[in-house]
Amino acid sequence: xxxxxxxxxxxxxxxxxxxxxxxVPISNHLYFYWxxxxxxxxxxxxxxxxxxxxxxxxxxxDDQFSVERPDGSNFTLKIRSTKLEDSAMYxxxxxxxxxxxxxxxxxxxxxxxx
Amino acid sequence: AQTVTQSQPEMSVQEAETVTLSCTYDTSESNYYxxxxxxxxxRQMILVIRQEAYKQQNATENRFSVNFQKAAKSFSxxxxxSQLGDTAMYxxxxxxxxxxxxxNFGKGTSLLVTP
Numbered sequence: 286x287x288x289x290x291x292x293x294x295x296x297x298x299x300x301x302x303x304x305x306x307x308x309v310p311i312s313n314h315l316y317f318y319w320x321x322x323x324x325x326x327x328x329x330x331x332x333x334x335x336x337x338x339x340x341x342x343x344x345x346x347d348d349q350f351s352v353e354r355p356d357g358s359n360f361t362l363k364i365r366s367t368k369l370e371d372s373a374m375y376x377x378x379x380x381x382x383x384x385x386x387x388x389x390x391x392x393x394x395x396x397x398x399x
Numbered sequence: 400a401q402t403v404t405q406s407q408p409e410m411s412v413q414e415a416e417t418v419t420l421s422c423t424y425d426t427s428e429s430n431y432y433x434x435x436x437x438x439x440x441x442r443q444m445i446l447v448i449r450q451e452a453y454k455q456q457n458a459t460e461n462r463f464s465v466n467f468q469k470a471a472k473s474f475s476x477x478x479x480x481s482q483l484g485d486t487a488m489y490x491x492x493x494x495x496x497x498x499x500x501x502x503n504f505g506k507g508t509s510l511l512v513t514p
Contacts, residue, residue: 314471316500327506328444330492333499341499349410374442379501386432386451386494 287311291377291391298367298398306362308395316358316380318388320353321345321373330334334360367398373381401493403505411511412481420476420508422491428452431495433467434502435475438488441464447489449496450474468495478510 292311298304310317319331332342333350349365360379364371374395378388402425412418424433435447450458450467458465462479478485491505 290450305447318501320502328502330501330503333501335499341497365483376444380500383500385502386434386449387446389446390444392407392441 287389289377289379289389289391291375291394293394294392295395296397298396300369300398301366304364304367304396305388306364306375306377306396308360308362309358310360310377310379310393311381311389312358314381316340316382316388317354318353318378318380319362320376320378320390322393323370323373323375331362335371364396365395369398372396372398400502401428401431401495402490403493403503405491405505405508407507408507409509409511410511412468412478413459413513414481414483416481417479418481418487418510419479420510421476421477422476422505424472424474424491424493426493426495427471428473428495432492433465434492434494435463435474436438436490436492436504437485438507439486444490448476456500483512483514486510489513 287344292307322328332346333340351363374393376393377391380388404423431452433450437445448460462478466475488507490507492502
């Protein structure tokens with residue numbers, strides 16, 4: 286069964302460093318998302334991506350964040366200068382099309398900023 | 400902005416019993432979707448059930464069913480014949496029809512199924 290895959294599963298980085306979280310959405314899906322979940326809190330929307338551009342972003346998604354689909358398969362989230370409060374679980378999700386409402390989630394990348 | 404409220408942080412149910420998780424939401428939209436996602440200890444989010452707001456009939460997926468009250472903006476999840484594998488965090492989520500189709504999650508309810 287097709288699935289969304291995320292790498293790495295756990296990343297530890299020093300404050301101020303740049304990190305790139307990687308995702309391979311389900312093939313032929315058109316809509317891509319990043320969400321984050323700070324430990325013990327709810328899942329929060331960061332950004333949605335469609336047709337090679339951001340279609341919506343939340344207040345959390347400020348200038349330190351960026352997304353890219355560098356080729357036909359990968360979808361990346363870059364955090365330019367990490368802060369301690371960026372420590373969280375980051376989930377990638379993809380959706381097949383406009384009429385397909387189910388979002389399929391990856392298993393997440395746990396980011397720890399020290 | 401839409402808000403999703405889950406008023407039960409934790410719940411417990413015995414195996415084979417029935418449990419209902421509550422969810423309310425606030426929106427001015429007329430067209431939207433509602434979801435229940437399950438997050439087991441493995442942390443991956445798994446869709447349990449979805450409901451289109453324009454449909455009056457409550458959605459059902461095997462042991463899972465919803466009670467959708469549009470006027471009251473309520474969307475509860477009923478789990479029948481609870482199984483140990485149902486132990487997980489359950490998130491209610493709202494999706495409006497716009498350019499992003501992003502999910503707006505509640506804070507979750509931690510469900511423990513006991514033998």
